[in-house]
Amino acid sequence: MGRTLITGVTVWGGAGCEPEPGWVLLDGERIAATGQDEPPAADVVVELPGRHVLPGFVDTHTHLTVAAWQPSGGDAAAWTGLRDALHAVRTAAEAAPHAPWLLFWNASLHAWPEGRLPTAAELDEAAPGRKVLVSGVDLHRGAVSSPALHLAVGEPGDLTKTGEVWEAAYGRVLRQALADLAEAADPEEALLAEARRHLALGITHAHDPYVPPSAHDRMRRLAAATPLRLSWATGPETGIFDAPSREAPEGPYGEAVREVKIFLDGADRCALRVPAAALPGMVGGTVAEALRRRAFGPIREGMRRKMAFTRGGVELPYLRFTDDALVRVLAAYAEEGIALRIHALGNLAAEQAARAVTKTGARATLDHLTGLDRRTADLIAASGAYAAVQPGFVTRFGGQFATTGLDRHLAVAGARLLTDAGIPPVISSDHPCGALDPLVNLRVAARRTFQPEQSIGYGQAVAAATTRAAASIGAPGAGGIAPGEVADLAICDGHPFDDGTRCEQTWVAGKRT
Numbered sequence: 001m002g003r004t005l006i007t008g009v010t011v012w013g014g015a016g017c018e019p020e021p022g023w024v025l026l027d028g029e030r031i032a033a034t035g036q037d038e039p040p041a042a043d044v045v046v047e048l049p050g051r052h053v054l055p056g057f058v059d060t061h062t063h064l065t066v067a068a069w070q071p072s073g074g075d076a077a078a079w080t081g082l083r084d085a086l087h088a089v090r091t092a093a094e095a096a097p098h099a100p101w102l103l104f105w106n107a108s109l110h111a112w113p114e115g116r117l118p119t120a121a122e123l124d125e126a127a128p129g130r131k132v133l134v135s136g137v138d139l140h141r142g143a144v145s146s147p148a149l150h151l152a153v154g155e156p157g158d159l160t161k162t163g164e165v166w167e168a169a170y171g172r173v174l175r176q177a178l179a180d181l182a183e184a185a186d187p188e189e190a191l192l193a194e195a196r197r198h199l200a201l202g203i204t205h206a207h208d209p210y211v212p213p214s215a216h217d218r219m220r221r222l223a224a225a226t227p228l229r230l231s232w233a234t235g236p237e238t239g240i241f242d243a244p245s246r247e248a249p250e251g252p253y254g255e256a257v258r259e260v261k262i263f264l265d266g267a268d269r270c271a272l273r274v275p276a277a278a279l280p281g282m283v284g285g286t287v288a289e290a291l292r293r294r295a296f297g298p299i300r301e302g303m304r305r306k307m308a309f310t311r312g313g314v315e316l317p318y319l320r321f322t323d324d325a326l327v328r329v330l331a332a333y334a335e336e337g338i339a340l341r342i343h344a345l346g347n348l349a350a351e352q353a354a355r356a357v358t359k360t361g362a363r364a365t366l367d368h369l370t371g372l373d374r375r376t377a378d379l380i381a382a383s384g385a386y387a388a389v390q391p392g393f394v395t396r397f398g399g400q401f402a403t404t405g406l407d408r409h410l411a412v413a414g415a416r417l418l419t420d421a422g423i424p425p426v427i428s429s430d431h432p433c434g435a436l437d438p439l440v441n442l443r444v445a446a447r448r449t450f451q452p453e454q455s456i457g458y459g460q461a462v463a464a465a466t467t468r469a470a471a472s473i474g475a476p477g478a479g480g481i482a483p484g485e486v487a488d489l490a491i492c493d494g495h496p497f498d499d500g501t502r503c504e505q506t507w508v509a510g511k512r513t
Helices: 082-095 120-126 146-151 167-184 187-200 213-225 276-293 297-304 323-335 347-360 374-383 392-403 415-420 438-446 458-465 467-472
Strands: 003-013 018-027 030-035 044-047 052-055 057-059 102-107 132-136 141-144 164-166 203-208 229-232 259-263 272-274 308-310 313-316 339-344 364-368 386-389 489-492 503-508
Touching: 003 030, 003 489, 018 458, 057 458, 057 467, 082 102, 082 120, 082 132, 120 132, 120 141, 120 146, 132 167, 141 146, 141 167, 146 167, 164 167, 187 203, 187 213, 187 503, 203 489, 203 503, 213 229, 272 347, 276 297, 276 313, 276 392, 323 339, 323 347, 339 347, 347 364, 347 374, 374 415, 386 415, 386 467, 392 438, 415 458, 438 458, 458 467
Parallel strands: 003 044, 003 052, 057 203, 102 132, 203 229, 259 339, 339 364, 364 386
Antiparallel strands: 003 018, 018 030, 052 489, 132 141, 141 164, 272 313, 308 313, 489 503
């Protein structure tokens, strides 16, 4: 391939990703040298004045295999309530009479005056005899029509009388819907298009947090067809939110360690603990929101939430494991050398995860950590686990914490809190639940307006989305832009933290893609 010199640029070099003007010399698939002095001779010289060269972004939590199907469904992001929802379902049913499913994504029901998704009866009236799934924005909750209800098997409470599905029941419906779509259409082209979307944003490695065992071969074929580096975690064949079933096929799992995804809590049903003093704000904020909207929806949602009073304060007790059961699960996987990706959105779940990781010594990433306190951050740091946050959640879900006053007691995606505890975080997207564009996530991480004290430095943010992310999954690129490292680069047309700057070139293994 010869030697390629990229010069006239600002290089965010090394594992710490600190910017300095200079050049980068590529030799085949790897970086040969970097420097600020006179550049060496090369077979090809690429002059890029004013550009910034970053390590390629490693997104350790992007649902590529789900997002690939979203363009073929309906986007519910602009819906303002049930009337919009049912009109869209009716229109789609008429336009696609033979589609195996009518799928709709990104429904922000918390902003709707009704504060709920359509019932099965309402969906049946809008699309008689059709299988319909309307997904909430967090992909943990949805609404299904009657023809799909038989698929919604899960834990008690995961399926309501109205046809609303949560967690395990939702995951099983989604799993079957995507499988049916893959039989009716060409999944390879949809997956390749999604891979191209990632590459266009400077993402050189995409790690999908759940691929069912039956789809591993498809992922390997995709990896052979795209320059995007791919890896994935696995879980139960029946659905992402089901309890671990020890289904973990032999590797490889792409360009990362063998990994299994486990859920300790949900999304709306997250496991939180706050001081008793937080209760008036939670109640008062919910009532105030209902008055502001002139609707009963927020109060309905609040009344459905489980709550327990303990010596530690007020808890939302949505833990899916007992402590002993979790230790047994983690110990079994650790014995087989399998890493764990642990969904812990609330601090109560994160605390349980940290204790179990400490006891078992399992290799683990605690993912999300959306509602965090200092004590829990210290426990995570002591456990030796990696910690991952999604800055996009700050803008998407931060308002829900502010409405109930929980932001006065918990850090939302608290990257600074984790850093101060001695565990610099990993930054990922949780696409499509969060923003896929790494530059958007970097800017939120470093220039937050909501809880600005949780901002981190520019170099810290870049490292969190590149070198530290790679290290967390055992992937190439943990050393960043340095001699001997893989030549995976994201080249921006300006300073990456300036609004309007975009990624204009993506290089994987020394080749511009």
